[in-house]
Amino acid sequence: MGEEILRVEGLRKLFPLEKSFLERILTRERRYVHAVDGVSFTIRRGEIFTLAGETGCGKTTTGRMILGLLKPTEGRIWFDGTEITSLSEKEMRPLRRRIQPIFQDPYASLNPRMRVGDAVKHPLEIHGIAEGEEARDMALEMLERVGLTPPERFYNMYPRDLSGGQRQRVAIARAMILKPEFVVADEPVSMVDVSIKAAILELMMRFKEELGLTYLLITHDLAVARYVTDRIAIMYLGKIVEIGPADEVFGNPRHPYTRALIKAIPVPKPVKEKKIPIRGDVPPSPVDVPPGCRFHTRCPLATEECSVREPELVEVGPGHYAACHKV
Amino acid sequence: MSGGRLLGIEGLKTYYFVGDEVVRAVDGVSMDVGRGEIVALVGESGSGKSTLAFSIIRLLPHGGRIVDGHIYFDGVDLASLPEKEMRRYRGRRISAVFQDPLTSLDPLMRIGDQFVETLQTHFPLSREEAEARAKKLLEMVGIHAERFYDYPHQLSGGMRQRVMIALAISTEPDLVIADEPTTALDVVIQAQIMEIFKRLRDELGISFILVTHDIALAMEVADRIAVMYAGKIAEYAPTEEIYASPLHPYTQALLRAIPDVEDTSKRLVYIPGSPPDLSRPPPGCRFHPRCGFAMERCGGEEPPYLEARPGHYVACWLHGGE
Numbered sequence: 001m002g003e004e005i006l007r008v009e010g011l012r013k014l015f016p017l018e019k020s021f022l023e024r025i026l027t028r029e030r031r032y033v034h035a036v037d038g039v040s041f042t043i044r045r046g047e048i049f050t051l052a053g054e055t056g057c058g059k060t061t062t063g064r065m066i067l068g069l070l071k072p073t074e075g076r077i078w079f080d081g082t083e084i085t086s087l088s089e090k091e092m093r094p095l096r097r098r099i100q101p102i103f104q105d106p107y108a109s110l111n112p113r114m115r116v117g118d119a120v121k122h123p124l125e126i127h128g129i130a131e132g133e134e135a136r137d138m139a140l141e142m143l144e145r146v147g148l149t150p151p152e153r154f155y156n157m158y159p160r161d162l163s164g165g166q167r168q169r170v171a172i173a174r175a176m177i178l179k180p181e182f183v184v185a186d187e188p189v190s191m192v193d194v195s196i197k198a199a200i201l202e203l204m205m206r207f208k209e210e211l212g213l214t215y216l217l218i219t220h221d222l223a224v225a226r227y228v229t230d231r232i233a234i235m236y237l238g239k240i241v242e243i244g245p246a247d248e249v250f251g252n253p254r255h256p257y258t259r260a261l262i263k264a265i266p267v268p269k270p271v272k273e274k275k276i277p278i279r280g281d282v283p284p285s286p287v288d289v290p291p292g293c294r295f296h297t298r299c300p301l302a303t304e305e306c307s308v309r310e311p312e313l314v315e316v317g318p319g320h321y322a323a324c325h326k327v
Numbered sequence: 328m329s330g331g332r333l334l335g336i337e338g339l340k341t342y343y344f345v346g347d348e349v350v351r352a353v354d355g356v357s358m359d360v361g362r363g364e365i366v367a368l369v370g371e372s373g374s375g376k377s378t379l380a381f382s383i384i385r386l387l388p389h390g391g392r393i394v395d396g397h398i399y400f401d402g403v404d405l406a407s408l409p410e411k412e413m414r415r416y417r418g419r420r421i422s423a424v425f426q427d428p429l430t431s432l433d434p435l436m437r438i439g440d441q442f443v444e445t446l447q448t449h450f451p452l453s454r455e456e457a458e459a460r461a462k463k464l465l466e467m468v469g470i471h472a473e474r475f476y477d478y479p480h481q482l483s484g485g486m487r488q489r490v491m492i493a494l495a496i497s498t499e500p501d502l503v504i505a506d507e508p509t510t511a512l513d514v515v516i517q518a519q520i521m522e523i524f525k526r527l528r529d530e531l532g533i534s535f536i537l538v539t540h541d542i543a544l545a546m547e548v549a550d551r552i553a554v555m556y557a558g559k560i561a562e563y564a565p566t567e568e569i570y571a572s573p574l575h576p577y578t579q580a581l582l583r584a585i586p587d588v589e590d591t592s593k594r595l596v597y598i599p600g601s602p603p604d605l606s607r608p609p610p611g612c613r614f615h616p617r618c619g620f621a622m623e624r625c626g627g628e629e630p631p632y633l634e635a636r637p638g639h640y641v642a643c644w645l646h647g648g649e
Contacts, residue, residue, distance in 0.1 A: 054513035193371040198595035223586035266543035
């Protein structure tokens with residue numbers, strides 16, 4: 001594994017809560033959604049690093065801050081040695097080419113009125129890399145590389161003419177045509193049918209080899225993460241509760257939440273009795289974050305201490321950390 | 328099938344008429360559901376699984392119509408029943424749970440009142456009796472009775488889906504159709520909801536049709552699994568058989584395509600190509616353009632749907648047929 005390519009330190013994002021008219025008159029206090037609440041990690045060049053967790057854990061918000069689509073409330077992000085959170089839009093420009101996104105829903109991220117070929121070509125023009133015939137040829141070549149063949153036929157199609165899997169291939173082509181170094185893939189296969197999920201993952205892996213890419217994979221699907229991840233961080237209500245090499249975290253999970261999450265994943269086998277790992281539900285939104293350990297309200301191991309003192313991440317194995325008073 | 332046949336579908340065809348196009352969403356499906364069993368309808372997008380499920384209660388989107396076949400429910404053919412009589416079944420003896428409970432819960436009505444209204448529509452109950460029964464129903468799905476006075480937006484997604492399930496069983500139905508009921512929920516909550524389904528099956532003898540794209544989930548909860556592809560059932564068998572000895576190449580390929588968090592040695596394989604456009608399905612077996620075992624015959628003649636082994640149905644030329 002290479003040198004550090006991305007470092008995130010003390011990242012925090014609070015969204016002010018919309019107040020109703022009456023609340024605005026009656027109260028002065030502002031309430032916040034603690035979407036990301038103090039997250040730190042590093043990603044090394046050439047690795048696949050996964051942020052995983054359930055709805056509202058802050059994984060997507062973290063990804064959007066790294067992509068520069070959201071300003072952090074607090075904390076800093078370094079990309080290849082440059083601190084990017086304080087950069088102006090203009091200073092950020094050359095870096096944008098090196099950091100590319102792939103989103104969950106290509107329907108939402110592709111312009112419905114733009115031909116597939118033009119959508120793939122567009123980033124080349126924006127970044128002044130190529131134009132005209134040259135850009136067109138590069139787009140055709142890229143369509144071929146993502147398996148949309150014959151490329152001439154796909155070039156003139158519109159997103160609505162494509163299947164979900166084909167649209168995700170277009171989104172990948174668009175990201176890869178800039179030869180990025182770092183790709184943030186947010187739920188890249190969540191909306192893709194099972195029969196072609198593996199094909200999309202394989203395509204992403206091929207680009208990793210060819211371009212020497214580094215991936216930040218954001219997913220709720222631990223089964224998918226298990227297949228491709230080098231290191232993984234499990235998030236819960238805005239915090240990382242466990243982080244480490246994938247084999248360690250899956251093989252020897254230490255945080256009770258990680259254990260529950262892994263246990264809850266359906267495995268393709270008939271089972272007679274399934275143990276329900278944990279009771280209860282995540283709070284509808286991370287506004288009233290529980291005091292102490294955020295997970296203590298649902299944790300089977302929780303004690304008095306857990307409801308008052310917040311646990312820190314402590315090393316439980318080589319490069320493997322968990323934030324729990326009980327480990 | 329433990330408690331005898333509850334539902335028998337024979338040669339069902341449900342098409343969508345969109346402009347000049349005819350989309351053959353369900354194109355000749357036969358299957359049965361027993362009393363007190365969970366049957367999963369598994370398939371990818373566009374396989375016809377939801378259309379099949381909603382044909383049963385005749386809740387089809389605009390342009391959708393049953394064009395042929397029978398749906399025998401407890402001996403009565405729902406496919407040809409006048410709409411007025413259908414109302415004695417829909418929402419009463421057969422109820423439904425959808426992916427997004429907010430589409431079926433009234434946002435302006437307290438949870439409890441929605442129960443009271445439903446219960447009083449179907450049973451001669453006083454307000455007090457209906458309230459008592461509602462609280463009992465909520466308890467059955469693990470929701471504290473104090474939630475009775477909440478509005479839907481005050482509940483988490485998982486709780487709303489529990490409320491939906493409680494509401495669905497409030498009319499004491501024989502069959503509940505659950506269309507991707509946990510797709511919008513997290514895995515931990517999904518496991519809790521599936522536990523509720525199994526308990527209702529075991530304790531009340533309710534049958535479930537679970538429509539899902541997730542075969543792993545189907546394997547965990549269903550007694551039998553019907554694998555659908557392009558408007559047809561490719562294979563229908565007890566879950567153990569689908570797991571241990573799948574016969575249809577499509578089922579076999581699907582099982583190789585799903586990630587298994589407990590088995591890291593498994594190499595994921597994908598199926599080349601994509602499912603067909605159902606307004607222009609391929610001739611012969613609809614899976615043949617993507618099938619690794621396709622023979623000449625598969626492209627010309629449609630394979631019959633046969634009982635290849637006792638209780639194990641498959642439509643494939645590799646497994647019988649003259």
